[in-house]
Amino acid sequence: MELSSVIPWGRSLSEYKAMFSLSTDDLSKKILGCGDGPVSFNAELTEQNGHVISVDPIYQFNADQIQSRIGEVYSQVIEQVSKHKDDYVWKHIPNVEALGKVRMQAMRRFLADYGVAKDSGRYLNASLPALPFEDGEFEIALCSHYLFLYSEHVDQNQHILSMKELCRIAKEVRVYPLLSLSNNQASPHLKPVIAELEVGGINVALVDVHYEFQKGATQMLVAKNV
Secondary structure, eight states: OOGGGOOOOOOOHHHHHHHTTOOHHHHTSEEEEETOOSOSHHHHHHHTTOEEEEEOGGGGSOHHHHHHHHHHHHHHHHHHHHHTGGGBOOSSSOSHHHHHHHHHHHHHHHHHHHHHHTTTTSEEOOBTTBOSOOTTOEEEEEEESSTTTTTTTSOHHHHHHHHHHHHHHEEEEEEEOOBOTTTSSBOTTHHHHHHHHHHTTEEEEEEEOSOOSBTTOOEEEEEEEO
């Protein structure tokens, strides 16, 4: 993995709670954040005595390297969002400028925590479809803005293998969003993944969430081991 290929973009605990409908009880469980990148979810929840481990290949780099990459791509991302702002719902975040501030705030909080917690075991350099955990090690696994969103870059087989791996290590898996980034339509991998999981005896449901920024992204996938 080359850092030059990474587009770091941060989200907060409050967004995770909304995207994944996380209750107070959920937040007290042992949680895995998969593909978290530079989010402040881990830092914020840890401050509240939560138990969360984040995995992402970006964690092979140090805080200064990640911060430098954020500086390189931030204006490019904001420019792209501005060009395609009709693809988003400007309700909780009113405009592109506000989006930039929210994302930078989350990434700064991540960097402050990551710089001191890199060796704590809360941030691990790992990636799907093979994770370094025991069967059922987590109560909940969350996957934000990776699977299904990047359907053109991650093929169907990788989606299936990744979902099976998440279901192996966690009693419950929640994935958001379920739309492809390229066209804001349901990922073509969604139905095949659901079918494959159900064949394996996993209970799968599409659940409405009270969150929408990418237009039409109002559901998460929930997979539970029966």
